[in-house]
Amino acid sequence: MAWVNAIIQGVLTGGLYALFACGLSLMFGVMKVVNLAHGDLAVVAGYVAIGVIAVTHIPVLWSFIIVVPVMAALGYALQRTLIQSALDRSVLTTLIVTFGLSVVIENGLLQFFTANSRGIGTGLALVTGAFTIGSQISIAYLLLLIFAVAVVVLLGLQYFLSRSKYGRLIRAVADDKEAAQLCGADYRHVFGIAAAVAFATVALGGIAYGMYSNLDPTTGTDTILLFAFAAVVIGGLGSLWGTLLGGVVLGVAQQIGAQINISDELLAGYIVFIVVLVLRPQGLITRRASS
Amino acid sequence: MTGRSENEQPLLEARDLVVHHGQLRALDSISLRVLPGEVYAIIGANGAGKSTLLRTIVGLHQPTEGSVLFDGRDVTRMRPERRAKQGIVLVPEGRRLFGSLTVEENLKVGATYARPGPWHIEQVHEMFDWMRERRNQPTAQLSGGEQQAVAIGRALLANPRVLLLDELSLGLAPVVVQRIYGMLPQILETGLTVLLVEQDVSQALRVASHIHCLLEGRTTLEGRPADVTADQVEAAYFGLAGAGPGPGPAVSPPGAGPPGERSER
Numbered sequence: 001m002a003w004v005n006a007i008i009q010g011v012l013t014g015g016l017y018a019l020f021a022c023g024l025s026l027m028f029g030v031m032k033v034v035n036l037a038h039g040d041l042a043v044v045a046g047y048v049a050i051g052v053i054a055v056t057h058i059p060v061l062w063s064f065i066i067v068v069p070v071m072a073a074l075g076y077a078l079q080r081t082l083i084q085s086a087l088d089r090s091v092l093t094t095l096i097v098t099f100g101l102s103v104v105i106e107n108g109l110l111q112f113f114t115a116n117s118r119g120i121g122t123g124l125a126l127v128t129g130a131f132t133i134g135s136q137i138s139i140a141y142l143l144l145l146i147f148a149v150a151v152v153v154l155l156g157l158q159y160f161l162s163r164s165k166y167g168r169l170i171r172a173v174a175d176d177k178e179a180a181q182l183c184g185a186d187y188r189h190v191f192g193i194a195a196a197v198a199f200a201t202v203a204l205g206g207i208a209y210g211m212y213s214n215l216d217p218t219t220g221t222d223t224i225l226l227f228a229f230a231a232v233v234i235g236g237l238g239s240l241w242g243t244l245l246g247g248v249v250l251g252v253a254q255q256i257g258a259q260i261n262i263s264d265e266l267l268a269g270y271i272v273f274i275v276v277l278v279l280r281p282q283g284l285i286t287r288r289a290s291s
Numbered sequence: 292m293t294g295r296s297e298n299e300q301p302l303l304e305a306r307d308l309v310v311h312h313g314q315l316r317a318l319d320s321i322s323l324r325v326l327p328g329e330v331y332a333i334i335g336a337n338g339a340g341k342s343t344l345l346r347t348i349v350g351l352h353q354p355t356e357g358s359v360l361f362d363g364r365d366v367t368r369m370r371p372e373r374r375a376k377q378g379i380v381l382v383p384e385g386r387r388l389f390g391s392l393t394v395e396e397n398l399k400v401g402a403t404y405a406r407p408g409p410w411h412i413e414q415v416h417e418m419f420d421w422m423r424e425r426r427n428q429p430t431a432q433l434s435g436g437e438q439q440a441v442a443i444g445r446a447l448l449a450n451p452r453v454l455l456l457d458e459l460s461l462g463l464a465p466v467v468v469q470r471i472y473g474m475l476p477q478i479l480e481t482g483l484t485v486l487l488v489e490q491d492v493s494q495a496l497r498v499a500s501h502i503h504c505l506l507e508g509r510t511t512l513e514g515r516p517a518d519v520t521a522d523q524v525e526a527a528y529f530g531l532a533g534a535g536p537g538p539g540p541a542v543s544p545p546g547a548g549p550p551g552e553r554s555e556r
Contacts, residue, residue: 165399165403168392168396168399168400168403169400169403171389171391171392171396172389172392172396172397172400174391175389175390175391175392176387176389176390178351178371178383178387179383179387179388179389180389180400181351181370181371181372181375182349182351182371182372182375182380182381182383182387182446183372183375183400183401183403183404183445183449184372184375184376184403184404184405184449185372185400185403185404186370186372187372
C-alpha cells in the first residue's frame with residue numbers, strides 16, 4: 001500500500017512539474033530559446049505573490065489574478081528587449097544572456113529578501129488539509145488542486161495554440177518566421193506573445209510551489225529549472241501533453257526512490273531522466289511523425 | 292513606341308539597386324518600373340539574381356545602394372511585414388508553407404493582416420475547388436502543385452496590390468505549371484499587378500506584358516515580348532556576345548528604349 005501511495009503522490013507532484021515545464025517547452029519550441037532564468041522567474045512570481053497578498057490582503061488563492069498578468073507583461077517586455085537582441089546575434093547568445101539574467105535575479109532576491117526561505121501561507125483548511133483512502137494513502141487537497149490547475153493550463157494552452165489567431169501565428173512563426181513576415185506578421189511581436197504566455201504559466205508554477213513548499217532565492221535554479229528540464233526531456237520537446245507525462249514520470253520516479261531510501265528521491269528522478277535521454281532522446285511523446 | 296509610357300506613374304519601382312551577398316555583388320544597379328495592371332516578368336538563368344531582386348523588393352534583403360518605391364513612396368527601409376501589409380506580397384521560392392499547419396490554417400495566416408479587398412477564403416476555394424474538402428489536411432500531404440496553389444492562395448488572401456511570384460514552375464510537372472499559369476487571368480481580373488520571376492523563358496513570354504532579362508546581376512534586355520526576337524532573348528539570357536543583332540554584349544530592345552543611365556554600362 002505504501003507503494004501505491006508513492007505512485008499517487010508522484011503523479012500529483014507531476015502536475016506541479018508540468019506547470020514548470022510547459023513554459024520552458026513553449027519558449028524553446030517557438031523561439032529556440034532555452035531560458036535558463038525560467039526557474040528564477042517562477043521564484044520572482046512567488047515573491048510577487050507574497051508581496052501582493054501582504055499589500056492588498058487579497059485572498060491567497062486569488063493572488064494569481066494580479067501575479068499572472070504582471071509576469072506575462074514582464075515576459076513580453078523581456079522578450080522584446082533583452083532576449084530578442086540576444087536572438088538577433090545568435091541562439092547561443094540567448095543561453096549566455098538568460099544565464100546572466102538568472103544570476104542577476106538570484107542575487108537581487110538575496111539582496112532584497114535575504115536567504116531566508118518563505119512560503120505563501122494559505123491558512124485555509126482546503127489547502128492544508130488532506131483526505132485519506134484506507135490507512136496509508138493520504139492525498140493533500142493542495143496537491144490535487146495543483147494537478148487540476150496543471151491539466152486546465154495544458155488544455156487552455158492547447159486550445160489557445162490550435163484555435164486562436166495568435167496561437168496559429170505562434171505555430172506559423174515557429175515553422176518559418178520569414179514566410180510569416182511575408183504574410184504581414186511581425187515575428188518579434190509574436191515571440192513576445194509566446195513569451196508572455198510562457199511567463200504566465202511560470203507564474204502559476206511559482207505560486208503553486210510557494211504554497212506547496214518554501215521559496216528561497218536559490219530554489220529557481222536548484223529545483224524548478226532542473227525539474228522543468230527533466231520533465232521536458234522525458235516527455236518530449238514541443239509536446240504539451242508530453243510535459244505532463246514527463247512531469248508525472250519524474251514525480252513517480254522520485255517518490256519511488258524516496259520509498260526505497262529517503263535520500264534517493266532526487267537520484268531516482270535523474271536516473272530516469274538519463275535512461276530516457278539514452279534510450280529515447282526524442283522523449284516519450286513526439287509532436288509530429290512527419291517533417 | 293507602343294504601350295509603356297515613361298510618364299505613367301509606376302506602382303512599384305526599383306532604382307539602381309545594388310545588393311551584396313557577403314563579398315558577391317548579387318545585383319548591380321538594377322532598375323525597374325512596374326506599371327499598374329501589368330504582368331512584369333523577370334527572366335534569367337540560375338544565379339542571375341532574380342530571386343534576390345524579389346527578396347530585396349519585399350524587404351528580406353537590404354540593398355547596399357539604391358531604393359525601392361511603392362506607389363511613389365520610398366519603402367527601402369520598411370520592414371518586410373509592413374510592406375506585406377501595404378500590399379507587396381511575395382509567393383516565395385520553394386512555396387514555404389507552414390508545415391505543421393493545415394491547408395486552412397495556412398490560408399488563415401495569410402488573411403490575418405489582410406488589406407480590405409476582393410479575396411476571401413471563399414474566392415480561393417472557388418479557384419482551387421479541391422481545397423474545400425481537403426482543408427483540414429496537413430500541407431505535407433499535398434503534391435507539389437497543390438502546395439503551390441496553397442502558397443498562391445495564402446498570398447492572395449492578403450489582398451495584395453502587387454503580387455510577386457518567385458519561380459512558380461520550379462519542381463512542378465509541365466501540365467501543373469500550365470494549370471497554375473492558367474489562373475493568372477482570373478487573378479489579374481481583380482485588379483492586381485504581377486511581378487514574376489521565371490526560368491522558363493517561353494512561359495514568361497507567353498504571360499508577360501513586359502520582360503526584363505538579368506544576367507549575373509545586370510540588366511541585359513528589357514521590353515515588350517512582342518518587340519524582342521528569340522535571338523535577342525537567347526543572347527541576353529546566356530550572355531553570348533554577338534549572338535544578337537547588336538555588336539555589344541548588352542542587347543537593346545527595339546521597343547521602348549531603356550532609361551539612359553542604365554544602357555551606359
